[in-house]
Amino acid sequence: MMGPIPLAQAEELEKIFHIHRLWQAQDPEKKLKEVRNDITGVVSTAWFGVSGKLIKALPNLEIISHFGVGYDNVDVLAAKKRGVIVTNTPDVLTDDTADVGMGLVLAVFRRLVEGDIYVRSGQWAKKGALPMGRGLRGKKMGIVGLGRIGQAVAKRAQAFGIEVSYHGPKKKKGVAYPFHAGLEALAKASDILMITCPYNADTHHLINAKVLKALGKQGVLINIARGKIVDEKALIDALENGVVYGAGLDVFENEPDVPSALCRLDNVVLQPHVGSATAETRAAMAQLVVDNLRLYFEKAEVLTPV
Numbered sequence: 001m002m003g004p005i006p007l008a009q010a011e012e013l014e015k016i017f018h019i020h021r022l023w024q025a026q027d028p029e030k031k032l033k034e035v036r037n038d039i040t041g042v043v044s045t046a047w048f049g050v051s052g053k054l055i056k057a058l059p060n061l062e063i064i065s066h067f068g069v070g071y072d073n074v075d076v077l078a079a080k081k082r083g084v085i086v087t088n089t090p091d092v093l094t095d096d097t098a099d100v101g102m103g104l105v106l107a108v109f110r111r112l113v114e115g116d117i118y119v120r121s122g123q124w125a126k127k128g129a130l131p132m133g134r135g136l137r138g139k140k141m142g143i144v145g146l147g148r149i150g151q152a153v154a155k156r157a158q159a160f161g162i163e164v165s166y167h168g169p170k171k172k173k174g175v176a177y178p179f180h181a182g183l184e185a186l187a188k189a190s191d192i193l194m195i196t197c198p199y200n201a202d203t204h205h206l207i208n209a210k211v212l213k214a215l216g217k218q219g220v221l222i223n224i225a226r227g228k229i230v231d232e233k234a235l236i237d238a239l240e241n242g243v244v245y246g247a248g249l250d251v252f253e254n255e256p257d258v259p260s261a262l263c264r265l266d267n268v269v270l271q272p273h274v275g276s277a278t279a280e281t282r283a284a285m286a287q288l289v290v291d292n293l294r295l296y297f298e299k300a301e302v303l304t305p306v
């Protein structure tokens with residue numbers, strides 16, 4: 001195990017396998033040298049990935065069971081070349097992650113976090129009403145990456161009276177929302193730009209200064225996908241200079257370090273990568289991690305290969 005998963009499922013794993021917890025080892029390099037020939041499966045997480053170098057160091061590795069839907073920190077190409085199977089945990093986290101996306105929209109437009117601080121710090125009594133927020137009905141949301149999570153956000157947005165359109169590598173069959181082939185065109189047509197695409201070489205810094213300028217002074221960027229999809233420096237610049245109205249961010253370029261410039265801004269709402277962080281969903285994700293490993297070693301099958 002490269003990193004932790006919830007206790008109940010870690011205990012279940014322990015009943016079936018002999019577990020080495022690499023992140024807890026005093027000297028992980030030394031530990032790896034000792035056990036490398038014994039390792040047949042690896043559990044990875046969003047903050048503890050699997051490099052090509054690690055795959056090379058494990059000659060008997062057969063499967064990487066990743067705890068999370070996004071597997072950008074697993075070298076899938078190196079794994080495939082070696083015939084190592086990689087699984088992830090899709091579907092079970094879709095709703096909770098989409099909820100955080102809408103939560104960030106609400107928090108930014110209705111100033112919910114500012115309001116909380118306003119009450120707690122006694123400013124309400126001293127200064128009177130909080131400056132007004134903005135309503136959601138009739139706003140336009142552009143979704144970047146209309147996959148499982150993007151579609152779940154779209155459904156929620158529609159319930160709030162928000163109009164949805166989207167951008168992605170190609171138009172989706174059977175989807176009625178308007179498609180924009182160009183990202184800047186989508187940003188221009190949107191009040192809210194919602195990032196739900198995977199992170200890869202094609203989406204690195206996809207949201208740059210040009211896209212933010214197209215989103216415009218009244219535009220809000222929401223990122224519940226991966227920090228590196230957004231050029232964070234360009235975003236800070238846009239937020240500081242009123243190029244965009246605000247942002248709601250659950251993910252950052254260099255987690256858990258968040259630039260102090262972002263923390264100083266009051267037109268942003270920040271969350272510590274909690275899209276899937278409910279007891280129910282994390283348990284379901286961890287169960288998939290366990291079930292993929294168990295099934296693989298019992299029957300050479302897996303439930304959710306990438």
Ligand code: 8YV
Pocket residue numbers: 045046047067068069070071093273275276
């Ligand atoms: C993490 C996530 O996996 O699923 C993803 O892609 O980013 C999160 O759900 C979770 O924090 C566990 O590593």
